[in-house]
Amino acid sequence: MISCTKRLTFAAGHRVWKHESKCSNLHGHNYAVLLEASVHVPKVKVPTQKDLDEIGRVIDFSILKKKFGRWIDENWDHGFLVHVEDVQARRALKQVPGTKTYLLPYNPTAENMAIFLFEIIGPRLLRGTGVALRKVTVWETETCFAEVTR
Secondary structure, three states: EEEEEEEEEEEEOOOOOOOOHHHHHOOOEEEEEEEEEEOOOOOOOOOOOOHHHOOOOOOOOOHHHHHHHHHHHHOOOOOOEEEEEOOOHHHHHHOOOOOOOOEEEOOOOHHHHHHHHHHHHHHHHHHOOEEEEEEEEOOOOOEEEEEEEE
């Protein structure tokens, strides 16, 4: 397997619904996301230049930036990520007209955000490129991250 990685950053608020401590409050982070894209190479074969595109890449970094950066900017950046069942947070955020809110099907933890990008968003954005995500890492703080790996 051969892969390349693109790092994106964004700022967003969330709260961890039903958290037992201070993360149950609405708060924010400066997130970093690492997107590792790969081309499939059979296990019996060592990757070579022939496995890359015509100019020697898995995928152009600008394509990852454009596709994922646009999606993150439109949906998550400078908004609040909220569990769809977190009625209390949804109600509180509606008190501020124009507040950008993205409803997730599960709690907006770094782990769940990585899974969402890996399983739902990644395949949709990379359809037709010939590459797939191999790993997604979501850094919530400078010392805490979660990752999903194929």
